[in-house]
Amino acid sequence: DGGITQSPKYLFRKEGQNVTLSCEQNLNHDAMYWYRQDPGQGLRLIYYSQIVNDFQKGDIAEGYSVSREKKESFPLTVTSAQKNPTAFYLCASRPPGQQNSPLHFGNGTRLTVT
Amino acid sequence: GDSVTQMEGPVTLSEEAFLTINCTYTATGYPSLFWYVQYPGEGLQLLLKATKADDKGSNKGFEATYRKETTSFHLEKGSVQVSDSAVYFCALTPNNAGNMLTFGGGTRLMVKP
Numbered sequence: 757d758g759g760i761t762q763s764p765k766y767l768f769r770k771e772g773q774n775v776t777l778s779c780e781q782n783l784n785h786d787a788m789y790w791y792r793q794d795p796g797q798g799l800r801l802i803y804y805s806q807i808v809n810d811f812q813k814g815d816i817a818e819g820y821s822v823s824r825e826k827k828e829s830f831p832l833t834v835t836s837a838q839k840n841p842t843a844f845y846l847c848a849s850r851p852p853g854q855q856n857s858p859l860h861f862g863n864g865t866r867l868t869v870t
Numbered sequence: 871g872d873s874v875t876q877m878e879g880p881v882t883l884s885e886e887a888f889l890t891i892n893c894t895y896t897a898t899g900y901p902s903l904f905w906y907v908q909y910p911g912e913g914l915q916l917l918l919k920a921t922k923a924d925d926k927g928s929n930k931g932f933e934a935t936y937r938k939e940t941t942s943f944h945l946e947k948g949s950v951q952v953s954d955s956a957v958y959f960c961a962l963t964p965n966n967a968g969n970m971l972t973f974g975g976g977t978r979l980m981v982k983p
Binding site for chain 2: 848
């Protein structure tokens with residue numbers, strides 16, 4: 757079955773360490789997204805990529821970095837510069853060119869930094 | 871800029887009660903509108919969508935009508951079940967922004983037996 761795989765489901769890190777969250781899709785979608793979800797809040801866009809080797813900052817990109825070397829993969833690195841990294845991170849993808857096509861989401865990674 | 875406003879939760883209902891979750895939006899032109907659902911510990915799933923004014927999206931007993939005059943897309947269900955307990959997100963894509971999606975803050979629904 758096609759879908760988006762995020763791993764791991766739970767991740768624990770010490771403050772000051774960089775950590776990379778994995779996102780892989782086999783839907784053949786061009787566009788991929790990273791969102792952050794905090795308790796009781798909506799989703800905020802961190803980074804997105806419309807095509808391989810290209811990506812743009814979203815609303816809250818500071819302290820994060822991404823790469824898009826392959827169509828299937830869009831890893832997110834949470835750097836030590838991110839002041840409040842503890843959150844639920846969701847990766848999504850979308851077919852190109854259609855305004856009303858829905859996002860497909862992974863099951864998320866819950867990151868806890870202590 | 872574009873924005874989506876949802877009623878704050880949690881919304882607590884008894885099984886078989888009628889559900890309404892309000893959603894209003896601010897956007898230029900004619901955005902596409904969506905409702906997503908998030909079950910505990912999971913990502914979001916598309917529940918329904920509407921792409922033009924007066925369209926009604928429906929799925930699994932849920933409905934929402936795109937009201938341009940009131941810039942609203944309220945979610946309704948006639949008889950909720952315990953399994954409907956989840957967080958519901960209203961979202962929009964502006965008509966000139968291709969792949970960008972703006973989400974509301976989410977509304978938690980709790981259905982008690």
